[in-house]
Amino acid sequence: MTNLSYCLAVDTEPHAEDKNVIADSSIGGESGIYEVDANQEPYEGMLFESEEAAKAFYDEYAKRLGFLTRIVSSRKSERDGSIISRRLACNKEGFNINSQKRGQVRIRKRESKREGCMAMFLVKREKPGRWVVTKFVRDHNHALVISSEKSRPTPDEKDRRIRELSSELHRANQHLASCREQLRTFMTYVEEHTECLSRTVEDVVHRIREVESEDQKPSQYS
8 A cells, every 4th residue: 555644844934035835745655845935926837735735825825915715616536536626716706697687687785796807726636745736827807905904912912901901091080080179179169259259249238238228317417
């Protein structure tokens, strides 16, 4: 029986531009190493150790350029039913043939993403552990949009942010309490001043009435 072993290793150098994908297959004494720069463009004749490795490479390439991929078709072996070829394409490949029906008015719930894009990536299995790119179409018929997706914060970053927000909330509560105390002091002053002013007004009114009363008394010399 022939022994089959597959190994996919990723060079973890700190610089992304130096990252390579190395596919190592050993088949009955015959071995091959397929080294692929993860940042390079696909080309016909490129080798991979598995269909999954080829798909991962094309997905990463699509992410860098700014488009999404989908599996368009697959071909299986008539002998054992295993996948022997896979065609990947831009998600805007083809057209929505059911979008219009003759003699009927169809209300579409959402806009179709299909624009007839021809960009694609076809990989075939030459033998176990050896997949080759047999066709690659680079050009798209639509604009590419590079995602600005941010990495998810780590638990430590979340905890630090929670502590920062809690500290800001505590300071805000302290400031609010200080403002309330100042407002209470001011209102007390206003009340005291109003009461003093009221007494002053009452005293003035009382004095005016006394003067008027004195004026109304008959003079002793009259």
